[in-house]
Amino acid sequence: MRGGFPDIGALAPLGDGLSAALVGPDAAVEFFCPLRFDAPALVFPVLDRRRGGRLRFGAVAPSGAALPVTRRWYQPGSAVMVLEWGGASTVLARMRMAMTWPPPQHGQEILWVLESVNGSVDVEAVLEPRPGFGTTAFDLTVSDGLATLASEAEPVQFAVSGLQLEDRDGGSAGGQAVLHAGERWAGRLMIGAGAGPCTAEPEEVAAALEAIDEAWRQWSQNLVYEGPAREAVLRSAITLKQLIYAPSGAVTAAATTSLPEQIGGERNWDYRYTWLRDASFTLNALYQLQCYPEANAYARWLCTATAGAGLPLRVLYRVDGATEIPESSLTEVTGYRGSTPVRVGNDAEAQLQLDSYGELVDCLSICEVFGDDVMRTEWPHFRQLVDFAAEHWQEPDSGIWEVRNHPRHFVHSKALAWTALDRGCQLVETYGLDGDLPRWREAADKCRQEIFDSGVTDGHFTRAYDDPSMDASLLMLPIIGFINGDHPIMTKTIETVRAQLTPQPTVHPGLLYRYRLDGPDSVEDGLVGTEGAFTIASFWLIEALALAGNTREANELFETLVALAGDLGSFAEEIDPTTGTQLGNTPQAFTHIGLINAGMRLAGTSAKGQAPASPAPAPAPRTG
Missing domain, CATH: 1.50.10.10 (Glycosyltransferase)
Known part of the structure; x- marks a missing residue:
């Protein structure tokens, strides 16, 4: 992180065929346009650390500062990402994260499942939306732990398990609690009209992530390539x-x-x-x-x-x-x-x-x-x-x-x-x-x-x-x-x-x-x-x-x-x-x-350049 900004090469895409969420090295969503790639952004901290909002579910230091992820990777053949927090030799917590793919009928979802691996870890969840690149008026309410965003765009719901979301000053919702050994929490962001009440029951979200991973692996297994790298x-x-x-x-x-x-x-x-x-x-x-x-x-x-x-x-x-x-x-x-x-x-x-x-x-x-x-x-x-x-x-x-x-x-x-x-x-x-x-x-x-x-x-x-x-x-x-x-x-x-x-x-x-x-x-x-x-x-x-x-x-x-x-x-x-x-x-x-x-x-399998067949000899430059 340079000046609070993540390196561009550290932005990890999570996509679903409608748009993509770019995830930074601390598990925060750095850029996300709902429902269409060219739609106005909901959060965009990669372009403005103060005005760009926040969307994050992950481990924090006891002080509340976000902890950097110690390791990230994609599941083989999949767009499901795995993130780990830990020390030199111990993994404290592990999270899987993806966008629902194929996307649900009501619109879009981002899913998180976070589990303790060794010991306890402080966890935060925060939604600080700034729809329309920060130009759109909105109303954010929290009821029974569910944050709901209403604006001229599609409605947004954010739910987590294990901690209680609360209203915060400045148009945001968030909470912090301790994830103990053996516990598993989940998060879900739902976008779109017609969606039912957003829930983040860990077993249900974990099953959904397994289905997403399987769908990606089935798709990637049909790819045909035998060559270098x-x-x-x-x-x-x-x-x-x-x-x-x-x-x-x-x-x-x-x-x-x-x-x-x-x-x-x-x-x-x-x-x-x-x-x-x-x-x-x-x-x-x-x-x-x-x-x-x-x-x-x-x-x-x-x-x-x-x-x-x-x-x-x-x-x-x-x-x-x-x-x-x-x-x-x-x-x-x-x-x-x-x-x-x-x-x-x-x-x-x-x-x-x-x-x-x-x-x-x-x-x-x-x-x-x-x-x-x-x-x-x-x-x-x-x-x-x-x-x-x-x-x-x-x-x-x-x-x-x-x-x-x-x-x-x-x-x-x-x-x-x-x-x-x-x-x-x-x-x-x-x-x-x-x-x-x-x-x-x-x-x-x-x-x-x-x-x-x-x-x-x-x-x-x-x-x-x-x-x-x-x-x-x-x-x-x-x-x-x-x-x-x-x-x-x-x-x-x-x-x-x-x-x-x-x-x-x-x-x-x-x-x-x-x-x-x-x-x-x-x-x-x-x-x-x-x-x-x-x-x-x-x-x-x-x-x-x-x-x-x-x-x-x-x-x-x-x-x-x-x-x-x-x-x-x-x-x-x-x-x-x-x-x-x-x-x-x-x-x-x-x-x-x-x-x-x-x-x-x-x-040796490229067809590019094979239409046409080998071009005619290069003409000699004209003289005179």
Whole structure:
């Protein structure tokens, strides 16, 4: 805990297919949005220690100060977490904690079961709600030990056994008592109208946790992966499952908002939405793991959301497919370790990003590779996407990183525009679909030629046509099938990316910035400050190395990189290259997807890049 704030990498997700609770190293819930990932938070102390409220059930020191947990882990193949308190050689108390999964009909539940293992331990229970990020009026009452929250949002009930909840000043309920040897207490937080009176009878809650654990183990037993770092890949799959909004099938980028990419900086974004830039990598990971229901649901959501909102495509969507996501700042919230602004919403929603078109058309190709035509019935929509790419591929855009200064001709964006055109041609040729094949093929060839004419300098790809610096997204070019991984231009690109984007100093040689924000090769992206190493870039590097034939180094990097997730196996967006601590929103779906796809690549089972087949030879740059 730094300045009272937990490390970002110490936030443990508990999810149920609606939203997730992030649990800190002292067992307190640090961030929780009820019923939807993008709903206003009920408690958010990770963003404000004074105004963010509290939700905790766990051991305390006799003084009442929360005791740090001495050990935490997830049950194998499960999202049920176990926490222990104790000394050097003795476990005093043990707790199991989870969100009810699948969620109950009335809404949501968080469950706790706490038992004494050796001796007695002081225990506290506290609910200090701050609904609506602290802006919503509420009424909290305590009757017969049950705390009930009424506000404009769904009702909340909190019950514990073994101690008596009482009204406290400042809109909170809590209590403290001693858990004696052999005793077991329970807690339950219930959210939603129509729920019966909330009870926390230990045997009932313990049985519910057993059922949740069994449901998760049954789900994870169907995952298919035999390759390096198997436990890390399967844990990433469970994390990814927790980030899927089950009612729609949308995959949320992360469970939090405004956890900073630089402590004290302004690079704090709301990631509780779905980005199209993640689409084909997400779908590929789901299919590879044989998560067919999740893959089909996500594919259907992609079709419904993007067709419903029309063209041009939005960069991101709400979990229900809505597109109105205005960005604002919570000016009264102090931010994680003073990092402001704290944002809700995301203005990147309206940018032009050409890579989105390639991502989405590639999703249809991935479905076909796996023999699933769930998206082909939406071909009229996909044809419009290919037509759009044919009409607009020559335009500058904001790029995969959503720069906020001015559009440019980013090489990665052009390559993904080519992907949309190339996949569209292949789908027409393979399945007899209607499409403007001559026009699309001509545009694809011109786009590819232009990339080699204007996006290659000194024998390697560059960030943009007018920018010779490097960008980690260039590592994706062989992964999407734009160029063979062992082509000299690509191997030189890998070499140059590593030379320019490896932090100095760094705790790990595989860490990479997504682009440089300082030094002689720095770029301007319209924002102030710097950021950490972008974790998924390391997993792209692993795939690029494998495709270049450097499988030994790729395997070595993979083994050491997955260890940076720590005991809980959870990754945020970035890593501080000098300390190894995590930065940015968490858990980050994109990072875990990158880990899964890198593992599949090393296991030799990845289908990403197999549609199309091996690309044509790189064209020679034009002269004269």
